[in-house]
Amino acid sequence: MLELKVANKGCIRRISARSLRAAKTRNLIAVLAIALTTLLFMSLFSIAGAIVNSFQESTFRQVGGRFHGTFKDVTQEQIDELSTDERIKSIALRQMLGMPTDPPFNKAHVEVSWMDENCARDYFIELEEGHYPREKDEIIVDSRVLALLGVEPEMGAKIELPYYLGQNSKHPELRTDTFTLCGWWEYDPACVASFANVSRAYADEVLGSYVPKSEYDITGRTDMNIMLGSSARIREEMLEILADHGYQEDDEKVHGAASGEFIAIGVNWAYLGAQISENFDLTTVAAVVGLLLLIIFTGYLIIYNIFRISVSSDIQFYGLLKTIGTTGRQLKRIVRHQALALALGGIPIGLALGYFTGKALVPIVMDITNFKVYSVTVPPIAFLFAAAFSLVTVLISCRKPGKIASKVSAIEAVRYTEGDSVRAGKKTRRRSSGANIYRMAWANMGRSRSKTVLTVISLALAVVLMQLTFVFANGFDMDKYLQAWVVTDFIAGDASYFQTGGSLDFMQEEDIADLIAQPGIKDCARIYGASRTVSAFEPLDFARNNYLRWGTPESVDDLLSKRAKSADGRVMSEADLYGMEPYAVDHLDLIEGDLAPLNDPSQRAIAAVYFTDDYGEKEDNTNWAKPGDKITLRRVDEWKYFYEDTGEEIPLDELDAAYENIGSRNIGSEPSQYEDIEYTVCAAVSMRNSMSFRFYGATQFVLGAETFKADLHNTDILNLLIDMESPEAVAAMEDYLAEYTETINPLMDYESKQSYVSEFKGFQGMFLTLGGALSFIVGLVGVLNFLNAVLTSIFTRRREFAVLQSIGMTGRQLKKMLMCEGLIYSGLAIAASAVFAVASGPMLGEVMGSMFWFFSYRPTFLPILCMLPVFALLGAGLPLLLYRVIAKQSIVERIRAND
Structure with missing residues (x-):
């Protein structure tokens, strides 16, 4: 049947409006329903936005900055070339000098470097007072560094700062200079590192005569931090930039990566976009989409139900409209106009309530999570999303009720009563009981x-x-x-053990005697450690794959060709060894085998340590030994050093001078006095990070404490595990350790469960x-x-x-x-x-x-x-x-x- 088009939109709107005014109570409920639905969306977007922002800001500080990514160890020529790429919106430069690690900095991670002002802002350096370094002897530091040095934050104050060049090399160089304080800022506890920023002139002077001590020496390294157009594809865009300029990614090597065509990159994983890109997971996406659908469905149910009931209540009204010629399309429009009018009243109310609800809940959530509230401002996009979601929900919800109204006939409408329809063929049962x-x-x-x-x-x-x-x-x-x-109630060790970077020092037996003399100790155990001072003979393929994580195939093959080999073709490689007392052995996680032989020195037993993923699954490429295998360790008592290009031997008393004046030459080493010791693997184990060296790279093994000391001639104590008898004893030991590590021996530190x-x-x-x-x-x-x-x-x-x-x-x-x-x-x-x-x-x-x-x-x-x-x-x-x-x-x- 052909419907005539009549200019009656104004009439339809008036009917819709007057129909609304006739049901004020129902309208109030509908407006409240839409407002609550909008409140639901707005609260979620506000809280989620604030949490993501605060989490991201907090993570920025843990990572070290808010830049998108870093081109590591670049030359000035590479900086000039890469910075011309239109995809890079801004650059920030930083040149590393060194780190102070002696007291009072043994419990604080402090980095001495030069930064341009863009980089300083990216590292959250906002000066409370002063200016960036201009003169050669000027420096800016944060309040934590000033407190550690005992210097008041006054402009012009003199600061004597001892720090090490070549900190991560075998022979770091101590340098002490006096600076003039020209600015300072408040230290943020969320930041892992503190910074001491020097002038460009000072950095040039120090690095002008400095010779890198190894290919992994970070002193003198220049990093180019960049901001891209968006954080959605950071890694992909950086790789594209490198490729377009003729470079390849070398993401494993740290120093020397800029040589030739290789440039190492770093992606700021604090950005949500970077995390999604790196760890795209359909399960997570499905969970988020499912939650959004659940929320939309919740809003849909109530709004749909209201319009469904409203149409049912007004069905006679719609039927009468049909008798006077109103078409089904016009009836749908009436329902839709009503829905939009109600949405116009409910959505703004919901947005306002959701905004204030979100602002009220965010500080509570942040306080519970120990996140710092960097911003409780609600982004405009949250209002846009909430309003859009609510409006779409309203429009979807009124579609079916509109169809019901459009299809009703006049006769059906006049006779309609809720629930009147009777299914064909269904008989009504009569009950005699009344x-x-x-x-x-x-x-x-x-x-x-x-x-x-x-x-x-x-x-x-x-x-x-x-x-x-x-x-x-x-x-x-x-x-x-x-x-x-966590392994035990407490883990105590030298302060350097709990720090990232820097050299590792060991506990003293005198401190252990003080700690274990405290009442309430249930049990305790020493863990001895030898890192890279002992070598293990490993299968050649395993050793090669291990070293390929840090170098190119050519450099690895060259390195291994110079290493000693056993009769069965195994190659000598660095190893990390633990010596554990029985209570520490009990805290190892057994993968296969038997741990009992470790506590019996006569059995010549050793355990192979495997790393595991977050779910406790063994990573097979982290060790090669299985129970029953024979392992040969080489304890080196004396080393011989020589220049690799000539083979000229370097006397031990001239070794430090040789490293300081190494230039472009490489210094090689080989054992001159050593002993090879054979063990049988009794078990494959994994261990918690908190009781380990807290770094990786070399293959790791465990010996019993007595075997470790006797065979390796080593009594270096890595840490002390302590378990207490009761909660009261735990509290007392917590107080004692806090006091001990602050006043009696500040070189020590601890962690508690x-x-x-x-x-x-x-x-x-x-x-x-x-x-x-x-x-x-x-x-x-x-x-x-x-x-x-x-x-x-x-x-x-x-x-x-x-x-x-x-x-x-x-x-x-x-x-x-x-x-x-x-x-x-x-x-x-x-x-x-x-x-x-x-x-x-x-x-x-x-x-x-x-x-x-x-x-x-x-x-x-x-x-x-x-x-x-x-x-x-x-x-x-x-x-x-x-x-x-x-x-x-x-x-x-x-x-x-x-x-």
């Missing part, structure tokens, strides 16, 4: 099954979300988390807070949907209730029936939540377990049980309150209301 309040309530639920289902689902979603949040947060397994980091427990609880608390807030908002949406369903049901059935009362039903019976209906809603919602929890629990456990290595799925129905009394009160109380409103009218008035 009417029953409970059966009537149950029958009423089936009169509009779609409305019942939607209301139940809306209520159940809040419980489901709360259930998932609780299972998620409760699934964070503290034992798994601590197992990866409690620090990791606090970190774990903060992480767990963040998810509980966010999930709880989300569940509460969704719960409000569900309650509002329930309120709307019950309110509409009661108001549209006022005449029906009046008729029932006119034929003998008492008010008490009517209230009882309404209470039963409400309790059925609640009961069905709880049942649906339980079914979903049982069905989704294992899947949630699998997804979360793949995302968080310390997650263990623990099924529980505690949140559902906690919601039972709340839902019972809601189901019984809300219908009673609403019934009181209609009960104010007499029976006659209610019967006449629809006439």
Whole structure:
């Protein structure tokens, strides 16, 4: 049938507006529903945005800067060439000099370098007072460095700063200079490193006569930090830039990488885009998309239900409109205009409420997670996303109700009563026992099954979300988390042991005697260490693959060709050795074999150490030895040094001078006095990072403590493990260690189990807070949907209730029936939540377990049980309150209301 186009849009809008004004209570509920949906979106985007921003800012400080990436160890020519690339928006330069590591800097990571002003800003250097270094002797430092030196932050103050050039070489060079303080800034505890920035003239003077001590010497290295157009594809864009300028990536070598066509790169992994690009995972994406769909579905349910009920309530009105010629398309437009008008009222309210809710929740979440709140400002894009999501949800929600209104015929509309439709062929059963309040309530639920289902689902979603949040947060397994980091209640060692970079010093037996004399110690154990001072004969292929992580095939083959080899073709390679007392051996994680022989020096036993991934899976390429294998270690007592180009031997008393004046020559070494010792591998093990050397590179093995000392002639103590008898003893030892490492021996430091427990609880608390807030908002949406369903049901059935009362039903019976209906809603919602929890629990456990290595799925129905009394009160109380409103009218008035 051909529909004529008539210019009646204004008429349609007036009908839509007047229809809205005729149902003010329903409109208020709809506006609140849209506002709550928008509040849900806005709160999530606000909190998520602030958390991402604060987490990113915090990670920037841990990484060291906010630049996108770094071209490492570049020459001036390469800087000039690369900086012309249009993809690079800005550059920042930094040249490394050295690090102070002697007291008072033994517990602080401090770097001495020159930076341009762009680089200083990228490293969060905002001067409280002063200016950047101009004169040769000027320096700027942070407040922590000033405090360590005991210098007041006054311009012009003299600072004597001893630091080492060639810090990571075998023979670092101590240099001490006096500087004039020209500026300072507040140290941020989130930053790993402190900086002491010198002038360009000073750096040129120091480096002008400095000769690198090895190819890995970072003194004199210039890094070019860059900002790109976006953080989405940092690594890919940097590789493209290198390729376009004729260079290749050399991401393994640290120093000397800029030589020839190789340039090492670094990607700032603090950027979310970089992390997504590097670790794109469909499981994570699916989880995020699933959460967004769940939230959209929650909003859709309530808004759709409201429009569905509204159309059902006004179905006679739409039918009458059809009798006077209104088309189905025009009826759809009426419903859509109403939806947009309600959205225009609800969305701004939701945006405002969501903004303030987000601002209120962010500091709480940040406090729980120990993140510093760098910004609580809500980005404009959060308003845009929240408004767009809400508007799309409203438009989707009103589509089906619009179709229902457009398809109704005039005759059907006049005769329509909720739940009147009878399925073809279905017979009505008669009961001889007469009417029953409970059966009537149950029958009423089936009169509009779609409305019942939607209301139940809306209520159940809040419980489901709360259930998932609780299972998620409760699934964070503290034992798994601590197992990866913590060995015992305390680990004590030299302060250098807990620092990144710099040389490693060892504990003194006098300090251990003081510590183990304290009361309440359950057990303790020394771990001895020998790093790269002992060699192991390894299979050639394994050694070659290991060294290829640090050099080119040519340089590795050249290196291995000069190494000693055993009769069976194995090559001598550096090794890291541990000597463990029995209590420390007990804390090794056994992969295969038997640990008992380690404690028996007569068995000549050794254990091979394998590294593991986050899930505890062995990484096979980190060792080669298996239980039963024979291993030969070489203990070198004396070394011979020589110039590689001539073979000329260097006397030991001239070695330091030779390294200082090495120039372009290379110094080689080979054992002159040594002993080869054979062991049998008794076990393959892994160990927690906190009890290890805390670095990797060489193959690692474990000996018993007595065997270690006797065979290697070594008594260097790497750390001391301490377990206490009780929580009170733990607290007392914490106080003692804090005092001891601050006043008695500041060269010592320690770590405690409690620090990791606090970190774990903060992480767990963040998810509980966010999930709880989300569940509460969704719960409000569900309650509002329930309120709307019950309110509409009661108001549209006022005449029906009046008729029932006119034929003998008492008010008490009517209230009882309404209470039963409400309790059925609640009961069905709880049942649906339980079914979903049982069905989704294992899947949630699998997804979360793949995302968080310390997650263990623990099924529980505690949140559902906690919601039972709340839902019972809601189901019984809300219908009673609403019934009181209609009960104010007499029976006659209610019967006449629809006439």
